[in-house]
Amino acid sequence: MTINLDELTPPHIVAELDKYIIGQAKAKKAVAVALRNRTRRLKLSEDIREEIAPKNILMIGPTGVGKTEIARRLAKLSGAPFLKVEATKYTEVGYVGRDVESMIRDLMAVGYSMVKSEMQDTLRAQAEKNTEEILLDLLLPGSNKKKGKHKKTVRQLLIANKTEAEEEEPAQADNTQETAEENSSENEGDMHETREKFRQMLRDGKFEDKMVEVSIQQSGMPSFEIFAGGSSMEDLENAMSNISSMLMGAGKHKRKTTSVKEAREVIMDDQLDRLVDHDKISTEAKERVEQMGIIFIDEIDKVASKNERSSGVDVSREGVQRDILPIVEGSKVNTKFGVVDTRHILFIAAGAFSISKPSDLIPEFQGRFPLRVELESLHAEDFKRILLEPKNALTKQYKALLETEGVTVIFTDDAIDRMSNLAAEVNAGMENIGARRLHTIMEMLLEDISFNASGMSGKTVEIDRSYVDERLKDIVQNQDLSRYIL
16 A cells, blocks of 8 residues: 555544545544544454455535535545445346446456556656667667677677688688677767667657658457356456457557657556456555545435335335345355455445435445434535635635636625625525536636636636626526526
């Protein structure tokens, strides 16, 4: 692991989450303890470690209050493989749709990519060196011959081409050989000097637009997804992918003429792929996924069904819950990187539960998520903090975007207050979409400035309360219009 998990104490985790997410102290505390317990478990002896299963979390709260963001930031903070899925995309086996085991295969692919990227970073210096040499070979063919090897080749050619007359005159042959070696040495020295000049010019970017011919690996037909089925479907999918690759000639190399700038990227990717140990990546990724993997299942309330209804689409919804049960509890799933044990993967389920209730989930499913956290709705004061405090605050984002056009935007305190109150009022009067309401308000507020920014270079625009009221007055006054726009 590249991150020191010992430093991630629950207070530290909450402090890091506070930089991006406003409020929701209960949810932050719950996920911080869950993550810390995973770190503690890794320090135990193996016999006890295997008996301790993660306590999965069920987040309950309206949309736009930070459920997904908490899980995503938690995974990024810990460096753990993380996958966000929607429960509605999965169906019971026998129905059209994806089988639930595919979430484990997707998580394993995420873990593989993560570990591969980390290993490639450690080998980047060597790959850059190899790439430079290959580019020089393309720009200056024949300039990379070794001196000793070249001398040996000249001597062998001279010996092989000796005539009877030369054998009778050994002194003359020796002189010829020495002269050839001297000429070869001089030519090699000139070539080496030229290569070094080219190297410096290449580093200075003087060859970026020069066209060269590179050899690239030809990819085959992309693999297709087979829906609905057990773990054997993964094997069938891989088999069909391999067959299609052979038919399309995957693995063969083809020549391509491109600029040095583009060739550098192609060669660099090829060198990085050659230098890494793919078996080692698979082993490390499998270990990381099994011990630290996190799967966030969103929209779980959409597969909850009323007890009094047990026909039609609700049958499939309950089937999805039943199919998820063994994966959450612990099972072995076949992937192209190996068999993955899901017993210690942390599952975080989330839903608004505006129509259904957590009790509408089947009892077995509820038992797999013992920790329940209710997230609070956001109010005007929360919206104000969201606009100002996080590292990725909306006001900071829009300021940075418009600064690229030379436009300076200043938000006054009364403008921030007005936008916060407006977001709270609209959420209260219509559908409560949480902090996402601020995105709509900011876009409507800055639409004209963003449109005309290219012609406003060097100008400073102050956004105050009157500007907010002027831009949004029609929408605020006309409730019917606001339903469509805000």
